[in-house]
Amino acid sequence: MTFVLSSSIERLKEKIRTIPDFPRPGVMFKDITPVIGEGQFFRLILTIFISRYQKKKIDKIAAIDARGFIFAGALAHALGVGIIPIRKKGKLPYKTYELSYKNEYGEETLTIHQDAINKGESILIVDDVLATGNTAHTAALLVEKCGGNLMELGFLAELSYLKGRERLFPFPCYSILQF
Ligand SMILES: O=P(O)(O)OC[C@H]1O[C@H](OP(=O)(O)OP(=O)(O)O)[C@H](O)[C@@H]1O
Numbered sequence: 001m002t003f004v005l006s007s008s009i010e011r012l013k014e015k016i017r018t019i020p021d022f023p024r025p026g027v028m029f030k031d032i033t034p035v036i037g038e039g040q041f042f043r044l045i046l047t048i049f050i051s052r053y054q055k056k057k058i059d060k061i062a063a064i065d066a067r068g069f070i071f072a073g074a075l076a077h078a079l080g081v082g083i084i085p086i087r088k089k090g091k092l093p094y095k096t097y098e099l100s101y102k103n104e105y106g107e108e109t110l111t112i113h114q115d116a117i118n119k120g121e122s123i124l125i126v127d128d129v130l131a132t133g134n135t136a137h138t139a140a141l142l143v144e145k146c147g148g149n150l151m152e153l154g155f156l157a158e159l160s161y162l163k164g165r166e167r168l169f170p171f172p173c174y175s176i177l178q179f
């Protein structure tokens with residue numbers, strides 16, 4: 001069983017395409033579209049996330065704009081919990097908290113609705129890629145600003161050479177794949 005799972009994970013990893021110099025020279029962009037485009041791989045990712053999180057106390061999933069939405073929505077459905085969008089600036093209509101940061105290839109601002117989380121709720125953050133960790137770290141700070149307890153950050157793929165896990169310390173973090 002373990003062997004079957006590890007060979008499937010290897011196939012999943014091989015399916016992620018590396019595009020050099022996108023969107024800027026020097027960036028090795030991990031393109032997840034080939035995996036989400038095939039049902040067997042998308043389901044495998046969800047199965048792994050579900051098995052990790054189904055027994056944990058999670059009140060809501062916070063999803064990072066935009067690729068995080070792909071996994072977070074499906075996972076929230078499977079776990080029967082709500083979903084909170086953490087969006088790029090200018091997209092959320094109500095009162096927000098906002099924080100700016102730099103990721104591997106640019107500057108961004110993330111926002112969250114001020115009333116998205118009830119004090120003390122247990123929150124899982126989900127995104128596709130952990131690169132420098134600055135995006136996820138910003139999302140974690142926004143969750144805390146809203147009064148949430150961050151249970152974990154979960155990613156499909158971690159670019160270990162960019163040391164995002166260190167950036168996120170001491171927040172707990174999990175990734176299905178490591179590059
Ligand atoms: O660890 P970091 O260096 O901060 O980078 C990781 C973030 O970069 C990507 O998002 P991007 O801002 O490209 O937005 P997108 O999901 O809309 O493509 C990715 O989906 C993560 O959210």
Ligand SMILES: Nc1ncnc2[nH]cnc12
Nearest residue numbers: 028029030103104129131
């Ligand atoms: N190298 C990379 N590939 C895919 N998404 C990213 N987000 C930040 N850096 C990235």
